[in-house]
Amino acid sequence: MPKVPDTQENFEKCVCDRCPTWTAAPCPKEKTEKLYCAKGMTACGLKEKGCICGACPVHDENHLTGMYFCIKGAAK
Ligand code: SF4
Numbered sequence: 001m002p003k004v005p006d007t008q009e010n011f012e013k014c015v016c017d018r019c020p021t022w023t024a025a026p027c028p029k030e031k032t033e034k035l036y037c038a039k040g041m042t043a044c045g046l047k048e049k050g051c052i053c054g055a056c057p058v059h060d061e062n063h064l065t066g067m068y069f070c071i072k073g074a075a076k
């Protein structure tokens with residue numbers, strides 16, 4: 001079972017769409033993608049420009065320690 005549940009509730013809680021890495025490129029918005037800690041890495045080829053996962057309720061609730069799930073892949 002994945003560490004973070006891939007649910008609509010978590011999708012709505014995810015703050016990726018407010019982070020500088022996500023907003024710097026049009027691709028994630030066009031694909032309506034986020035919740036990378038559950039869904040895995042992006043195919044958008046994002047470059048690290050700051051990660052705000054630490055300020056996200058999903059990060060807290062699932063006791064995550066990592067960041068940049070959009071680039072590094074889902075939380076394990
Ligand atoms: S921890 Fe990061 S990737 Fe996971 S839901 Fe929160 S902001 Fe999105």
Ligand code: SF4
Pocket residue numbers: 015016017019020021022036037050051052053067068069070071
């Ligand atoms: S995983 Fe982190 S860096 Fe990637 S889009 Fe979400 S908040 Fe931004």
